[in-house]
Amino acid sequence: MKNRIDLSKYQVRTDLIIENIDKDLNKNNINTKVINDDLKVTTINVDDKLMGKLNKKIGTYITIEFSDITNHEDRVNVGDVFIEQVRLLIDKLGISEDDTCLVLGLGNKNSTADSLGPLVVDKILVTRHLFELGTNVKEGIRSVAAISPGVMATTGIETYDVIISLINKIKPKFLIVIDSLASSSIDRINKTIQLTDTGIHPGSGVGNNRREISLDTIGIPVIAIGVPTVVESTIIVSDTINYLFKHLSYIKNNYQMNKLIFTHNKDYLDSVSDDLSLAEKKEISGMLGELSDAAKRNLISEVLTSLDYNMIVTPKEIDFLIDNLGKVIAKGIDKSLHKVIDN
Amino acid sequence: MKNRIDLSKYQVRTDLIIENIDKDLNKNNINTKVINDDLKVTTINVDDKLMGKLNKKIGTYITIEFSDITNHEDRVNVGDVFIEQVRLLIDKLGISEDDTCLVLGLGNKNSTADSLGPLVVDKILVTRHLFELGTNVKEGIRSVAAISPGVMATTGIETYDVIISLINKIKPKFLIVIDSLASSSIDRINKTIQLTDTGIHPGSGVGNNRREISLDTIGIPVIAIGVPTVVESTIIVSDTINYLFKHLSYIKNNYQMNKLIFTHNKDYLDSVSDDLSLAEKKEISGMLGELSDAAKRNLISEVLTSLDYNMIVTPKEIDFLIDNLGKVIAKGIDKSLHKVIDN
């Protein structure tokens, strides 16, 4: 039985590099910039050494982490950082001012947690047709096309195929792709924007092994913008069990010390180490307590898969949060792509 | 001045063949089937002789006219006729039971009067991915893909280009295309479905001379399904002026005969001829009364164009009507394409 459980059959699915990085990551590869208490940017350069370690492609990964997006001030702050980072990526990739951009909004517009991409595309300033029709376009405006290719379940067509045929037809100089991601942590949901230049695997969310769209495969730069909007139910179960140990550890310590049991919160739980001994853990939760994180998740995933629980976990305010994120990202893309835009 | 006005510079734009047909059309080319007082199907076979006369491509044109779509019974009746006619077209075009279909919803989902195509695509049963993924699909289910290519104003890409690149990639055996049309008559708005096998000119609504998607150009059959959802403001002005003459004619006759002036309605006005003499018309409306319909429309269009009035005329209930039409057409397409479907 143990053998079976210990077998790490698969990694927990996460699309976020920030969830893979180790504390002892080489300082040359990682740069963190703290804007304020609620806003932080981490840039990770994955080179050939780091590639294997993180199981990620070589390239730049920018993670913008923020604590809130629901009020105006936060939206402005996150938006400013986002614009700065998109521009940095555009420069780094050698994209010039009049290179045509194709913006792709991945995901299903009719499924709230997966609707960010189509939402952004709906809000984007589109200009390519003006150039095509010979309209007089203001200086500083770039040629931008934008489309939502839909998802296979509603179009019957592989997203990859839709994208590739469009690229072949309209031949943009670079792509910007917006997608909803899965997170392996509840804390990041709707609170992280990840930018990379390493390409995308459209439809990979479904679990199939889809083809890659990247500089390597299509010959033009691809800027991928992702926001985690859901966690799998596996995650919330295993996260909760972990916090459970910390919770019990806390109670035990304070109980033993005859102190009043005051309410602790997430910050506290994150700060303390889970100082239960293995014996105590075993006492509390038996074999479960002895399992590694990966093993525990595998076991939970195994159960949930047996149950055919096709569940997602999202915040109650998901519709509102997605709407706010869509606005910040759409406006940010507009301002990054065009020199003179004012909206 | 007269010379100028009489010059018929252009035809009033209509996408509906039924609005072009003459009373003395050859009986061999036209077949009308009256289902009930509120439902009628007219099939017009345009051959090389008729082609020039009607300024329409050679092919079959089926016009389903109905007086209401807002209650369940009417929806069922219109739906049944629609399914029958789509099936007839499919048979006529030699499409076999397992030919893959690509359904295209033209128009702008965010503009109510232009949203019918995307709405239908949203409701269509999509199955192509099941075949592609090797899923076991029930006997009698056809492979169907469906996508809304958007409009150039919101994607920056010519709709024609999006469609052609998809067709080249996924190689369907035939197309079904749904689009919102312009009518040259207020009476037809949301009360007519036109089916043809003569192809489409995506984006032609904008006034540009776009390329054709038809059996001739892409080598596979194209079934176009169109519903008039708007009339141009030119139409409502000239229609009203015409009815004005009938109205005044009626009042004059009844006034002279010392009869009570009872309320007349549209049916009455449609049934009576406008029996004002040319002199009377001239008395009532001067030169306007002498103008031919085409000349009058040109004149009105000239004025409205000068004014840059980019107006549309729709019924107040447009949102509700489009929703009902979308349901009837989506369900009808499903039932026409698959043998065993039950929804």
Added chain:
Amino acid sequence: MKNRIDLSKYQVRTDLIIENIDKDLNKNNINTKVINDDLKVTTINVDDKLMGKLNKKIGTYITIEFSDITNHEDRVNVGDVFIEQVRLLIDKLGISEDDTCLVLGLGNKNSTADSLGPLVVDKILVTRHLFELGTNVKEGIRSVAAISPGVMATTGIETYDVIISLINKIKPKFLIVIDSLASSSIDRINKTIQLTDTGIHPGSGVGNNRREISLDTIGIPVIAIGVPTVVESTIIVSDTINYLFKHLSYIKNNYQMNKLIFTHNKDYLDSVSDDLSLAEKKEISGMLGELSDAAKRNLISEVLTSLDYNMIVTPKEIDFLIDNLGKVIAKGIDKSLHKVIDN
């Protein structure tokens, strides 16, 4: 016949005072402030003398006219003027900083042209529950409730009844009401915001004689915010006929003078007077040319009513325009009501 036509049975419906004002209106009653070429504010104080003349209630009427709302800069400018005017009204009405406000969004959210009110209510910052629940609310934030009472056709309840029962229950200190209006001019559609302190007649659009909600009837100030989003089809027909005369007048003059016929536009047509003599008008359009505007509209309305053409005329971009207007008005209300708001 003439007698019949000349009878002005009813006024053309307009909800906008600006469309009723005369050129020789007393300068004491009217104040116009031109912000820039595209933005103008007209304040009309209707006193007991003006009341009869304009057929409007005694009170303040503020009309903000703008030429565009589709780009960021215009939205900011219109928004700033709007906020300033709402604040002026609030001050004038003696509303104090901590008076509770109830915001009402009239209209049908499912009918685009009538959806402005519900749209604004959806975007408004609502705070009343925080005060009720005893939450600690930031200084400078007012207690605001907001609700869309729906329309009788979809609720089965008179809008007036819904509003009155809510007012009696929650007892706000003043109301802000947002509604879509009808215009008697195509030019104003989505290009005018009217503010008044004279109250509203919910449901009056339907043609019924509904009860008034105003300071007089409910004892608290009512600020009504209206935007014309449609014109009746009668208007477009009669407007077009009027422009037709100017058009023909222009052509005639230039034709007689043997000049080249160059394209004229709306500004030109608005600037020139229609200098056709009555005889010429009669020549061109017979009796129609002799009719007064009111008589002409009555006649056209009579025809369209006979035809049961329940049509509205709106710009093609109505969905987009309403969305922009909703944002400007919602944000403007927030900034007018709260001292410290920043979104």
Added chain:
Amino acid sequence: MKNRIDLSKYQVRTDLIIENIDKDLNKNNINTKVINDDLKVTTINVDDKLMGKLNKKIGTYITIEFSDITNHEDRVNVGDVFIEQVRLLIDKLGISEDDTCLVLGLGNKNSTADSLGPLVVDKILVTRHLFELGTNVKEGIRSVAAISPGVMATTGIETYDVIISLINKIKPKFLIVIDSLASSSIDRINKTIQLTDTGIHPGSGVGNNRREISLDTIGIPVIAIGVPTVVESTIIVSDTINYLFKHLSYIKNNYQMNKLIFTHNKDYLDSVSDDLSLAEKKEISGMLGELSDAAKRNLISEVLTSLDYNMIVTPKEIDFLIDNLGKVIAKGIDKSLHKVIDN
């Protein structure tokens, strides 16, 4: 520590009586009708004895359980049962054919998982205004009004207050109230419709102790229709832990018997008892294994509350499922309320 954990501070929140019933419930109080493998109706009559046991009000509770709602046939079957049960309740409550009904759609239309009530109200046939306006209404049509009072977070007004003031104003003879519920079991989400005549506590979802709307308090019958659309994250964690024991139990047994480990599924897990001994459970999961369900949930809830994880768990297809449920319920209400309706 144990003491603390064992303290059952509160019940897990569930709005569904079916989740409270015991296997040894008196046969007089419960009646189960199996329509087919996928459809079942359970009627529970809570009397004064059962009241205390189930912690539910005296009255009738009808639970319709179904396995799918996504295809046409299932929708028809569920719809038929739903109509039958609503009619039974109407009869039982002594409501006569021409009693006016007010339909209330509780919940937040802009939050998918909470949008069922407003969605149903949007689709309901509304007729009260026809009676009020003196329109000639077809025999067999009842007077029905329908409104969505919104939620306090978006209106700033207690839902209870909105409802009570409307009832006082329009004085219906009975209420039908539709609301989204929380479930204590993942399996029921979007797969159960509960009907009761015991009234509602609007806004109770927020955790506050709101006032009741019921026959007792407002003097007219109240039919409440609820569908569980979410479970709290607490539930999924504790459910998973329970299934984990069964899973491990299964593995252990089959492992010991040297059998092949074949895949089991939910049906299997539901059918087998968790036959681990207490010692084995303790071995596997320590103290966690020894806790009662209630204690386990309390512990988990305590942790998640500390973390301020305001999470909901829903199926990935929530948007689609809610849409289907809304159609079935709206059509069912129409057919239950009117004798002659056909849509």
